[in-house]
Amino acid sequence: MDLDRFDRQLLNLVQQDCGQTADRLAEHVALSPSAIQRRLRRLRESGVIERESAIVDPRAVGRPTLFIVSLQVERERPDLMAQLRKWLAAQEHVQQAFYVTGEADFVLVVTAPDAETYDALMGRLVSENPNVARFTTNVAMSVVKRGLTIPVPLEE
Amino acid sequence: MDLDRFDRQLLNLVQQDCGQTADRLAEHVALSPSAIQRRLRRLRESGVIERESAIVDPRAVGRPTLFIVSLQVERERPDLMAQLRKWLAAQEHVQQAFYVTGEADFVLVVTAPDAETYDALMGRLVSENPNVARFTTNVAMSVVKRGLTIPVPLEE
DNA sequence: CCTGAAATCTGGTGGTC
DNA sequence: GACCACCAGATTTCAGG
Numbered sequence: 001m002d003l004d005r006f007d008r009q010l011l012n013l014v015q016q017d018c019g020q021t022a023d024r025l026a027e028h029v030a031l032s033p034s035a036i037q038r039r040l041r042r043l044r045e046s047g048v049i050e051r052e053s054a055i056v057d058p059r060a061v062g063r064p065t066l067f068i069v070s071l072q073v074e075r076e077r078p079d080l081m082a083q084l085r086k087w088l089a090a091q092e093h094v095q096q097a098f099y100v101t102g103e104a105d106f107v108l109v110v111t112a113p114d115a116e117t118y119d120a121l122m123g124r125l126v127s128e129n130p131n132v133a134r135f136t137t138n139v140a141m142s143v144v145k146r147g148l149t150i151p152v153p154l155e156e
Numbered sequence: 157m158d159l160d161r162f163d164r165q166l167l168n169l170v171q172q173d174c175g176q177t178a179d180r181l182a183e184h185v186a187l188s189p190s191a192i193q194r195r196l197r198r199l200r201e202s203g204v205i206e207r208e209s210a211i212v213d214p215r216a217v218g219r220p221t222l223f224i225v226s227l228q229v230e231r232e233r234p235d236l237m238a239q240l241r242k243w244l245a246a247q248e249h250v251q252q253a254f255y256v257t258g259e260a261d262f263v264l265v266v267t268a269p270d271a272e273t274y275d276a277l278m279g280r281l282v283s284e285n286p287n288v289a290r291f292t293t294n295v296a297m298s299v300v301k302r303g304l305t306i307p308v309p310l311e312e
Numbered sequence: 313c314c315t316g317a318a319a320t321c322t323g324g325t326g327g328t329c
Numbered sequence: 330g331a332c333c334a335c336c337a338g339a340t341t342t343c344a345g346g
Contacts, residue, residue: 001216011217014210018174021323032331037324048216053209053304054170060157060204061167061308068256068263085300092307096265097300100224104294107224109252111306138260144241144253148209148304150267151248152217177338188316193339 001046006031007039008152011048014040015149018052055147063113066140069122070104072133080131087129093121157202162187163195164308167204170196171305174208211302219269222296225278226260228289236287243285249277 003011009029013020022033022040029036043049058064073084088097088108096109112118118137126132159167165185169176178189178196185192199205214220229240244253244264252265268274274293282288 003217008217011210011212015212017208018210019208023323033323034325034332035330038330041325046216048213049210050213051211052173052175053211054167054174054205055207055209055304056167056171056306056308057204057206058306060202061159061164061306063306063308066254068254089301092305094301095304095306096302098222098224098294098296099298099300100294100296102292102294106300107294107296113309136258138254138256138258138263140254140256140263142255144255144262145245145250146252146304148211148251148302149248150212150214150217150219150251152212152219153269179338189338190317190340191315194315 001048003048003152005154007043007048008154010036010039011043011152014049015152058111063111065112065114065118066143067108067110067112067118068138068140069106069108069110069135070138071106071108071135072103073105074131074133075105077131080129084129084131087125091121093117157204159204159308161310162191163199163204164310166192166195167199167308170205171308214267219267221268221270221274222299223264223266223268223274224294224296225262225264225266225291226294227262227264227291228259229261229285230287230289231261233287236285240285240287243281247277249273 006029010025013025013028022036025036026033040049058066073081075081085099088094088106093110093112094108095111098107099105100107110118110121112121122135122137125135162185166181169181169184178192181192182189187195196205214222229237231237241253241255244250244262249266249268250264251267254263255261256263266274266277268277278291278293281291
């Protein structure tokens with residue numbers, strides 16, 4: 001699917017706020033509201049817009065602590081690697097998981113209400129995934145920025 | 157602001173999909189649609205729901221590469237620390253930035269269309285922020301999971 | 313005071329040019 | 330891509346618990 005200038009503008013706007021009406025979006029995109037709606041629908045159906053999600057304040061729901069985890073694994077067994085990926089994806093406390101180059105093999109972003117919950121999770125991680133060699137934890141003392149926004153250039 | 161069982165259910169649902177109608181949400185929450193709408197509005201106005209955002213597929217917009225960066229700084233100068241935070245928050249390519257304990261001082265998640273763009277950004281990081289001592293980069297080869305969802309327990 | 317129900321009104325959907 | 334008619338959902342108001 002290729003995106004023209006209008007689609008790109010829409011993507012930038014909708015990443016900031018996907019609750020806006022088409023009329024409101026039309027103030028920025030020089031397109032009629034119905035054209036905007038049709039484009040948004042196409043973007044959703046084609047999977048360019050993966051999901052529309054509410055971002056909640058962690059402090060408000062009593063889940064304040066974020067942990068950044070670097071994970072080293074034994075890479076010999078492809079089946080265990082697949083299992084680990086599945087395991088990570090299934091854990092609700094694991095917000096994000098990346099398979100990376102470098103010293104670490106995976107980098108995780110984990111939320112937990114407290115250190116005990118986090119410890120329990122990591123205990124299960126190592127006991128249920130035999131190819132996990134070791135991990136190091138960084139506790140987030142403050143969140144400087146938080147989002148999944150991807151800047152979309154208007155011209156390719 | 158304190159949240160009852162219904163609010164907590166709503167937050168979990170709306171983190172998965174904030175485009176749902178109140179009727180649809182009512183199928184899961186045992187509340188009338190109008191009660192749901194009022195609660196959602198309150199959650200937004202009180203800041204429990206910070207933002208509602210579309211999540212776009214990085215591949216679809218030609219910005220496929222994610223970098224995980226560990227940053228070490230000289231911590232002597234509080235003013236420079238504040239400046240660095242501001243700088244990070246202002247960079248559109250910096251999706252996330254955490255101030256952490258441990259070996260690293262900051263962990264960043266950065267998007268870029270290619271390595272050159274990334275290099276240029278990091279060049280500006282060090283030249284415009286004199287207290288940046290060093291950084292190490294991990295390139296994300298694959299994204300196992302990606303989200304900002306916080307599991308909200310129904311009972312406090 | 314908060315929840316559920318009815319009426320109004322705004323925004324989204326599909327056809328057509 | 331814009332215009333128009335139709336319908337679904339959101340907002341407001343009111344009654345009941």
